Amino acid sequence: MKAWLFLGGIVFCIFAAARDDQASPTASAAEIHSIDPSFQPLPPPPDTHAGKVALGKKLFFEKRISGNGQVSCASCHDLAMGGAGAGAFSMGVDGKDNQVNAPTVFNAALNFRQFWDGRAATLADQIDGPLNDPNEMASSWSDAVQTLNADPVYAKEFFSVFGAPASRENISQAIVEFEKTLLTPNAPFDRFLRGDVNALTTSQKRGYEKFRSYGCVACHQGVNVGGNMFQAFGVMGDYFKDRGGVFKSDLGVFKHSNNPADRHVFRVPSLRNVEKTAPYFHDGQTKTLEDAVNVMGKYQLGRKLSKEEAADIANFLRSLTGEIPASVKGDHRP
Amino acid sequence: MKLKKNHLWAGFCLVAMLWLMLALARGSQSYFADHQLALNAFDAAEKVDRELDQGVLLARSLLLSNYDALAASSSEALQMCGRLSLIYHNKNESEGAGLLRPHEAFCAAILKKVEFVEKFKKKNSILQNSLKYLPIAIERARKDNLARSRQLFTVLLQYLIDPSDLNYHSANHLVALIAENSRRPGAADSTDEFLLHTRVVLQAIRDRHEFELGILNTSVPDSLREVRAAYLKSYEAQDHFTSNLRLVSIVLTVIFSLLLVWIFVRLETAKESLAALNHTLEDRVAARTDELNCAMEELEEKQEQLLHASKMSALGEMAGGIAHEINSPLAAISLQTELIANSPHAHESLLPALKAIEGTVGRISKIVSGLRRLAHGGKKNEKVRTNVEAIIADTLSFCSEKLRNSFVELRWNKEFGYEELFCQPEQVSQVLLNLINNAVDAVAGSQEKWIAVGAEVDGEWVRIFVEDSGPPIPEAVKAQIMKPFFTTKAVGKGTGLGLSISRNIVGAHGGKIWLDTDCPHTRFVVELPRG
Numbered sequence: 001m002k003a004w005l006f007l008g009g010i011v012f013c014i015f016a017a018a019r020d021d022q023a024s025p026t027a028s029a030a031e032i033h034s035i036d037p038s039f040q041p042l043p044p045p046p047d048t049h050a051g052k053v054a055l056g057k058k059l060f061f062e063k064r065i066s067g068n069g070q071v072s073c074a075s076c077h078d079l080a081m082g083g084a085g086a087g088a089f090s091m092g093v094d095g096k097d098n099q100v101n102a103p104t105v106f107n108a109a110l111n112f113r114q115f116w117d118g119r120a121a122t123l124a125d126q127i128d129g130p131l132n133d134p135n136e137m138a139s140s141w142s143d144a145v146q147t148l149n150a151d152p153v154y155a156k157e158f159f160s161v162f163g164a165p166a167s168r169e170n171i172s173q174a175i176v177e178f179e180k181t182l183l184t185p186n187a188p189f190d191r192f193l194r195g196d197v198n199a200l201t202t203s204q205k206r207g208y209e210k211f212r213s214y215g216c217v218a219c220h221q222g223v224n225v226g227g228n229m230f231q232a233f234g235v236m237g238d239y240f241k242d243r244g245g246v247f248k249s250d251l252g253v254f255k256h257s258n259n260p261a262d263r264h265v266f267r268v269p270s271l272r273n274v275e276k277t278a279p280y281f282h283d284g285q286t287k288t289l290e291d292a293v294n295v296m297g298k299y300q301l302g303r304k305l306s307k308e309e310a311a312d313i314a315n316f317l318r319s320l321t322g323e324i325p326a327s328v329k330g331d332h333r334p
Numbered sequence: 335m336k337l338k339k340n341h342l343w344a345g346f347c348l349v350a351m352l353w354l355m356l357a358l359a360r361g362s363q364s365y366f367a368d369h370q371l372a373l374n375a376f377d378a379a380e381k382v383d384r385e386l387d388q389g390v391l392l393a394r395s396l397l398l399s400n401y402d403a404l405a406a407s408s409s410e411a412l413q414m415c416g417r418l419s420l421i422y423h424n425k426n427e428s429e430g431a432g433l434l435r436p437h438e439a440f441c442a443a444i445l446k447k448v449e450f451v452e453k454f455k456k457k458n459s460i461l462q463n464s465l466k467y468l469p470i471a472i473e474r475a476r477k478d479n480l481a482r483s484r485q486l487f488t489v490l491l492q493y494l495i496d497p498s499d500l501n502y503h504s505a506n507h508l509v510a511l512i513a514e515n516s517r518r519p520g521a522a523d524s525t526d527e528f529l530l531h532t533r534v535v536l537q538a539i540r541d542r543h544e545f546e547l548g549i550l551n552t553s554v555p556d557s558l559r560e561v562r563a564a565y566l567k568s569y570e571a572q573d574h575f576t577s578n579l580r581l582v583s584i585v586l587t588v589i590f591s592l593l594l595v596w597i598f599v600r601l602e603t604a605k606e607s608l609a610a611l612n613h614t615l616e617d618r619v620a621a622r623t624d625e626l627n628c629a630m631e632e633l634e635e636k637q638e639q640l641l642h643a644s645k646m647s648a649l650g651e652m653a654g655g656i657a658h659e660i661n662s663p664l665a666a667i668s669l670q671t672e673l674i675a676n677s678p679h680a681h682e683s684l685l686p687a688l689k690a691i692e693g694t695v696g697r698i699s700k701i702v703s704g705l706r707r708l709a710h711g712g713k714k715n716e717k718v719r720t721n722v723e724a725i726i727a728d729t730l731s732f733c734s735e736k737l738r739n740s741f742v743e744l745r746w747n748k749e750f751g752y753e754e755l756f757c758q759p760e761q762v763s764q765v766l767l768n769l770i771n772n773a774v775d776a777v778a779g780s781q782e783k784w785i786a787v788g789a790e791v792d793g794e795w796v797r798i799f800v801e802d803s804g805p806p807i808p809e810a811v812k813a814q815i816m817k818p819f820f821t822t823k824a825v826g827k828g829t830g831l832g833l834s835i836s837r838n839i840v841g842a843h844g845g846k847i848w849l850d851t852d853c854p855h856t857r858f859v860v861e862l863p864r865g
Contacts (some may be wrong), residue, residue, distance in 0.1 A: 038400035112405035121412045215463030221400040228405035229455045236530060265456070280435050301463065 010084055036212060040223040041190040041274075042107070042322065045183050051161040053327060056178025058157075059171060065131070065145050067138030068093045073130070073175070077105040079328045082276025083182065090286025092136040099135075100249040101284035106325075107272050109180045111227035116282040118267035119229060119256045123179050124172040141168045148260060184273055184322025189225075192319070200319050207316025210309055215301050219268045225320060227270040233281075236302030239295070249282050275318045289314040340597050340604075351587055358583045369569060372421040376562050379414045382407055383444070383554045386451055390549055393458050394542075400453055408448045411519060415441035418561065436564045440557040450548040461538040464531040465494075471528035479512050479525055486512065490535055497543040505536055601735040631817075635834060642835070657702040664702075668695050700731065719865055720759045722789045722798060725753030728759065729766040730787075733774075737785070740774055747788030753796050756865035757843055762798075765836040765847070769800040769858050772832065775823065776804030776856060796864050799850070801857040812849060836860075 059065070063072040076090035077083050083104035085091070090102035100116060108114065114126035130136040131144065148154040148166040155165060162170045189208075191199035199207060211217055220226040230253060233239055237302060240250055248255075252263035279285065280292040293313045297305040305313070389404035398404065418437060468490070472483045486508040493501035509532055516525040674680055675688045726746065737744050755762070770785060777783040786801040807815065814820045816837050832849075841848040845862040 039400070040402070050566060112409050211675070213466075215466060218459040218463040222405070224401035228401045229459065230452050231456050231459065235460050235534060261453075301467075301532065302527060 034308045036217075037195055038212070038217045039225065040220045041193040042110075042183055042185050042187070042223065044185070045181055045325070048177050048180055049161075050277075052177035053181055055157050055161050056174035056176070057327065059148075059175050060178055062148075064151075065137065065139055065144040066093055067134075067143075071137050073105075076130070076136070077104040079105070079182075079324070082106065082273050083108075084277040088279050090136070090216045092130075092133065093138040096135040096138075099247050100282055101279065103269060104273060104277050105179060106182050106184050106322075107224055107227075107270055108182065109176075110183070110224040111267070111270060112229075113267050116266050116269075117251075117253050117255055120315070123176045127172050127175055133272045144171065159237075181327040182325050184325060187272065187322035188319040189316075190322065201315065203312050203315040204319045205316075207312035207314070208319075210305075210313050211316055213318075214297070214303060214305075214309075214313075216296065216313070219300070220271050224270040225272055226268045229268050230265050231268050231300070234299045237299045239299045240264065243283070243285065247283050252282075271317055272320045273322060289317055293317070340601055344597045344601075347590045347597070351590045351594070352844070354583050354590070358580060368421065372565060372569075373432050375414075375417050376420060376558065376565070378410075378445075379418065379440075379558055380555075382414060383558065384448070386411060386447060387549075390451060390454055390546070393455065394546065396462055404455065408451050411444050411448050411614055414444055421565070428861045432568055433561065433564045434561040436557060440554070440561045443552050443557045447549060447552040447554050450545045450552065454542060454545040454549065457538045457542040461535060461542060464538065467531055468528070468535065471531055475525045475528050479515055482508060482512050482515070483525075483528060486532060489541075490532065491535070494539055497539055502536065502540065505532075509533065509536070635838075639835060639838070648682045660702050661699065662700050664695050668692065671695070715741050716820045719754055719756050719760055721751060722753045722796060723748060723757065724755075725755070725759050725762050726751070726766065726787055726789075726798070729763040729770065732763075732767055733770055736771075736774060740778065741783060742774055742777060743784040745784055745786040747786065748795070750789040750791050753789060753791060754865040755796060755862055758864060761839045762843070762860075762862070765839050765860055766798065766800065768832040768836050769860070772858075773800055773802035773804065773856070777802050778804075780804055791864070792861075794864050795845075795861050798860045798862070799857055800860075801853065801855050806858055807856055809848065812851070815849065816847075 046047065060077075062074045063075070066072065071093050076092075078085060083106035085102040088101055089099055096106060103116060108126075109123060112118075112124060114120035120126040120129060128141075131139050131141065144233055145166050145168060148158070148171070158164065158166045161174070164170065188199040188204070192208075211220075219229060219231050222228045232324045233252070251263060253265040254260065274280075274292075275289060276288065279287050280289070281295070286292045286295055290310050293310045294305055297303050297310070352655050385407040386404070389398065389401075389407055392398040393401070393404065415437075418440070468487055472480065472487060475483045486505060489501060489505045489508060493505055508528060512525065513529055516529070671688050671691050675685065675692075680688075730744070730746070734744070766787075770787070773785045777785065780803055782803050784803045786799075788799060790797045790799070811822060816833055818832075840860055840862065844861055845860065847858065847860050850859050852858040
């Protein structure tokens with residue numbers, strides 16, 4: 001049985017490879033439109049508790065829960081800036097560098113792990129990280145809880161939503177509930193997946209084909225176009241040697257697993273809204289989307305991409321930019 | 335005091351029962367709910383493990399289009415350990431200890447498996463990607479390397495199917511040959527690219543195989559089975575304990591409820607007996623009050639009788655005096671009348687008048703002697719033998735004048751007149767006189783006025799009756815006529831004692847007096863023993 005599946009897999013693989021190779025840049029719309037189950041359109045936002053969402057949103061912008069009262073979640077996950085920071089590294093309390101590029105909070109609920117190194121299994125666990133990190137919010141749960149409960153407005157809101165004073169659990173719950181609403185629907189690519197052949201430009205369609213045939217799809221796939229697996233950064237070359245310099249965050253999963261095989265292994269990031277989240281990669285050292293595509297092509301796929309190919313793929317990635325979710329429309333960094 | 339104690343007991347029983355039932359209900363409810371949760375968690379763990387296997391198998395055959403489902407399963411699997419440990423927290427420590435070791439083994443196994451799955455995904459993607467590219471890279475390779483490159487690809491595919499060291503080594507050998515060849519001048523870049531991908535594929539196949547073996551060798555199903563067995567064992571122990579507890583609770587509940595019922599029954603009987611006591615007490619008070627009232631009446635009657643008796647005795651003395659005073663002149667009148675009658679000078683025409691005077695004197699002396707008898711009667715208290723007729727005659731001597739004056743016809747039935755009585759004749763006369771006087775008053779307003787007097791004999795009894803033609807006595811009055819001070823006569827005319835005294839007199843003789851309700855007329859009967 002296993003052997004048959006094996007054989008079948010190989011045959012399929014070969015045929016798939018052969019077909020991909022024949023696919024020319026001028027493939028017909030019908031061919032392009034052949035549904036690739038590697039991708040799924042963004043699902044509608046889940047049912048959420050309005051009270052918790054409102055409270056979570058308020059907490060997301062709340063600076064007083066940080067150690068010096070000047071950093072909120074939104075300070076690094078700027079909703080107006082694609083849900084991530086504008087700089088290479090996000091800046092924590094007193095301007096401390098965090099040595100890692102802030103991942104976007106948009107569609108984060110669809111990622112199978114949180115953080116670049118995937119050390120948090122859930123959004124709720126993720127909150128512990130920045131809150132307690134001395135380089136980020138430099139606070140603690142007890143301080144945050146105390147601060148919130150000392151504020152009569154918050155005390156009242158927590159009572160009306162949870163029937164209890166603020167606690168580690170319900171603060172997390174509220175913020176997570178808010179984050180669940182941060183899906184960015186109706187990206188051109190989503191419309192394309194739903195059957196709107198004209199949602200992508202010709203260049204984007206070419207980029208889509210390359211994305212699939214060159215193997216980007218092997219890791220950036222699924223509903224979030226990424227975010228569902230780990231991968232080593234530098235499969236086909238040593239990115240870190242070529243880049244130079246040493247960053248703590250370069251270690252990736254190794255930081256918490258201590259397994260040498262996990263060195264430079266990261267959670268594959270989602271490519272949704274990637275257009276808005278420059279600079280790129282965990283080290284924030286790549287400024288443009290085209291450069292990022294080239295880095296990936298070289299170190300992950302072991303292929304040199306022509307300028308046109310990189311541009312097409314980058315254009316395709318721009319089709320992944322969705323709409324700002326209704327819950328934060330018009331909100332800016334406070 | 336006793337009742338209060340009972341109430342306390344009842345309250346205690348009730349509270350204890352409610353508490354027991356509540357504890358039982360809540361305990362068993364949460365207990366069974368926990369058990370169901372535990373079973374569900376085990377099932378979920380098994381399902382996740384199966385999903386991981388299926389996902390890996392599909393991915394390995396390059397049939398999986400994306401990792402979303404597998405990623406979801408691996409996230410789920412990561413939370414399985416925590417979810418199961420929640421179940422053990424609900425158990426007490428000693429049982430938890432038995433579960434702890436297999437649980438930890440399970441957690442380690444599932445974490446290991448998830449780790450292997452993630453590594454597998456990683457390598458599988460690379461492999462998939464490079465495998466796709468290899469045929470293209472071969473075509474781009476240098477002509478002199480083309481045959482070897484194709485051979486290498488075949489070996490790679492063989493290695494993919496059979497990841498044996500032999501295949502690995504022969505592939506590596508070919509890689510070394512191609513690399514050697516391509517180092518010669520004029521080698522194309524694409525050969526390097528081909529070799530790079532080949533090396534990556536080789537390593538990926540090797541690693542992937544290792545991770546597959548790792549996944550296969552994790553003891554998730556075994557450890558899950560062990561954890562489940564340990565849990566079920568502890569559950570059964572707990573279940574045994576719980577069912578015992580439940581039995582004890584049920585028995586206690588039954589005992590308490592029986593006790594409660596008993597207490598209520600006791601309370602109820604106590605209440606009833608109290609009510610009964612109250613009731614009899616009321617009755618007794620009423621009876622005693624009646625008795626007291628009777629005694630008071632009797633006393634008053636006795637006083638009145640005493641007064642009456644003293645009046646009578648005073649009257650008797652006076653009557654005696656008067657009789658004495660009258661008798662002497664009467665004797666003189668009688669003597670003088672006799673002298674005149676016997677006188678030779680007496681005119682013949684005077685004789686009838688003299689006779690009349692003598693008769694009248696006789697009557698006066700009769701009345702006087704009757705008066706004296708009556709006056710002395712109360713005092714003497716001596717019973718004598720006499721007959722009915724004498725008594726009636728004696729009585730009538732006092733009232734025949736009154737009867738005549740009231741135009742009342744007297745019907746004297748003299749049958750049984752000879753019957754003898756042993757009695758105080760004056761007193762019996764007084765009774766009859768009373769009855770006759772009442773009868774005279776009763777017939778006063780009637781058209782037909784008569785009074786019948788007579789006697790009957792019934793065995794050892796003589797019944798003297800007084801009957802009149804007056805209107806019947808009203809029902810309301812009948813019941814009260816014998817009571818002292820009861821009278822229907824005008825104020826000052828009667829004392830209300832007549833019948834009462836009569837009853838006492840008759841009673842003292844061992845007889846009875848009653849109103850004969852069978853008779854169409856008003857008929858009083860005085861029953862006295864025969865002499």
